[in-house]
Amino acid sequence: MLLLALRPSQRPTPEHEALVRALIEPLTVAVENDHRLRELVMLREAAEAENRTLRSKLGRDDLAGSIVGAETGLREVMEQIELVSTADAPVLILGETGSGKEVVARAIHTRSRRASGPFLRVNCGAIPAELVDSELFGHEKGSFTGAVGERKGWFERADGGTLFLDECGELPPAAQVRLLRILQDGWFERVGGEKPRRADVRIVAATHRDLHAMVHDGRFRQDLWYRLAVFPVYLPPLRERLADVPALAAHFAGRAARRLGMPHLSPTAEEVALLLQYPWPGNVRELAAVIERAAILGNGSGLDVARALGVPPAARPLPPSPSPATAAPATSASAPLATLDEAAARHIEQALARAGGRIEGPQGAAAILGLNPHTLRSRMRKLGVDWGRFRVPRGDGA
Structure with a gap:
């Protein structure tokens, strides 16, 4: 409906009628466009809600059983998860990229009283700085150019559930201030809005940075660090929990076989040995990619781990000989097998020898092993490795 307002002393004229007729068509188009935009926004939010529901269901199904490594390398982490899940305190997960921080966050959610609520993941590093506030807290119609309608932010969508803020160290200062407020009292405002809103959300944050x-x-x-790190959980990198590699490799091989429509796949002892020798700078994520690549390279007949890792043929372990005379020493019970700690100590000593005892720097042992120098020193102390035995007397080094 189009209304034309005139002063009390005025009466409609043919000019007024011509003006109204001229405005009817463009205004009709504008109203239709507005309706279409509203419908698109509603359809997008419905699709996002369905996607979140499916992802949440997939996450619960994936965690229906025990987490791979829960009884070995992740035992301490699982104990912390069980402790904090029943509480509602913020959790900060610290760990390298690809180490499985989202898996830990989902485990906390599924074991909490909020398990029936939504679990939403936000990659803070992937949001442009100028849109962080809008994405997290929502915006009102007309609050900025392109805001054709109101939009709920991640906090409103996660109401009653858990919001996983991945890479929280990437948040710009302005967003940190607004995040601090909602952590303090649960209240926030949409961008361009004046009405305070409340969200009942549990925060699980994660970062690979040194906060x-x-x-x-x-x-x-x-002050935001203190709010987020109420209960910090350190997730060790894969190279510090090599005992998990065989089980993880078998898990990813089974998943790759299902995804690729192949028969059951499982790594052999020789392939597991290759996996244990690799430093895994990309952690569990890289292991999953390597196993899937090995399944593709195997072309349905098995896993080709050596090619997936890029190991040259000369460096691959030889398969055991079928001859009883040569097979006996390899399978002899009298031959002691080194523990993982002993193998790790020897591996570190080899790197130190190659680096001349130097720990830091581009040619240092830490760079060779793909470790942070502080992590390497901590590991050396734990294993009793004396770097001084390998040090070349030539000025500074470590």
């Missing part, structure tokens, strides 16, 4: 150093440098708010 302590970022706080010291002023790149991350100290």
Whole structure:
């Protein structure tokens, strides 16, 4: 309906009628476009809701059984998960990229009283700085160019459930201030809005960055650090829990076989040995990619782990000989097998020898092993490795 307002002293004229007729068509088009935009927004939100539901269901199904490594390398992490799941405190998961931080976050959610609510993941590093507030807290219609309708933010969508803030160290300072407020009292405002809103959300944050150093440098708010790190959980990298590699490899091989429509696949002892020798800078994510690549390269007949890792033929372990005379020493019970700690200590010593005892720097043992120097020193202390035995006397080094 189009209304034309005139002053009390005015009466409609043919000019007014011509003006109304001229405006009817463009206004009709504008109204139709507005309706279409609203429908598109509603359809998009419905699709997002369905996608979240499916992803949440897939996450619950994947976690229906025990987490791979729960009884070995992740035993301490699982104990912490069981402790904090029943509480509603914020959790900060610290670990390298690809180490499985989202798996831990989902495990906390599915074991909590919020398990029936939504579990939403936000990659804070993937959101443009100018859109962070809108994505997290929503916006009102007309609050900025392109805001053709109101939109709920991640906090409103996660109401009653868990919001996983992945790579929280990437949040810009302005968003850190608003995040601190909602952590303090649960209230927030949409961009362009004046009405305070409340969301009952449990925060699980994660980062691969050193937030302590970022706080010291002023790149991350100290008060926000205290709010997020109520219960920190350190997730060790895969190279520090090599005992999990065989089980993880078997798990990913089975998953790859199902995805690729292949018969059951399982790594052999020789292939597991190759996997244990690799440093895994990309952690569990890289292992999953390697196993799937090995399944594709195997072309349905098995896994080709050596090619997937890029191991040259000369460096591959030889298969056991079928001859009883040569097979006996390899399977002899009298031959002691090194423990994982002993094997790791020897591996570190080899790197130190190659680096001349140097730990840091581009040619240091830490770079050779793909480790952080602090992590390497901690590991050396735990294993009793004396780097001084390998040090070449030539000025500074470690």
